[in-house]
Amino acid sequence: MRSTALVIVMAGAALVCCACSSSSSSSGTSNPGEDSGVIGCGGDQRAQAYSADMGQMGTSKVFKFELVSATPQPVTTGTEVWVVKILTASGSPVTDATFPSTPSTPNPRPWMPEHGHGTSLVSVTNNHDGTYTFDPMYLFMEGLWETDIVVESGGSTDSTKFYFCLQ
Numbered sequence: 001m002r003s004t005a006l007v008i009v010m011a012g013a014a015l016v017c018c019a020c021s022s023s024s025s026s027s028g029t030s031n032p033g034e035d036s037g038v039i040g041c042g043g044d045q046r047a048q049a050y051s052a053d054m055g056q057m058g059t060s061k062v063f064k065f066e067l068v069s070a071t072p073q074p075v076t077t078g079t080e081v082w083v084v085k086i087l088t089a090s091g092s093p094v095t096d097a098t099f100p101s102t103p104s105t106p107n108p109r110p111w112m113p114e115h116g117h118g119t120s121l122v123s124v125t126n127n128h129d130g131t132y133t134f135d136p137m138y139l140f141m142e143g144l145w146e147t148d149i150v151v152e153s154g155g156s157t158d159s160t161k162f163y164f165c166l167q
């Protein structure tokens with residue numbers, strides 16, 4: 001039984017690897033073959049429902065990240081423009097945030113965790129009111145997209161991830 005399961009896992013992994021399919025299988029390594037045939041990511045627990053002004057605290061609880069708008073909405077593939085507002089924990093806009101980026105670690109970074117690839121570089125424009133425009137957000141493929149954002153301001157740093165399932 002064990003070897004049969006292994007073959008299924010390896011077949012699933014090969015499929016994801018080489019065809020970059022939009023399978024929602026959560027990488028198959030810990031979850032052998034359970035849903036490797038399912039297309040789409042609607043059932044992925046990480047996927048968030050988009051609404052304007054949706055917000056969340058960063059992992060370090062220093063800054064709040066508010067997705068003021070995504071145009072068009074992140075429900076299908078395409079090129080979006082995001083406006084992201086950075087706030088202190090007490091709710092004041094952060095107007096001098098920087099988004100440290102390196103060639104190996106772009107920031108912001110749209111990323112497909114199931115496929116292990118990113119997309120085109122995203123430019124950040126400071127609108128000087130606590131909001132920052134991310135353009136382009138080239139989310140070209142169906143599946144789960146994670147967008148990693150790291151912010152620095154006043155010697156503090158914080159980060160978050162937004163997840164959207166595009167179909």
Ligand SMILES: [Cu+2]
Nearest residue numbers: 020112115141
């Ligand atoms: Cu992909």
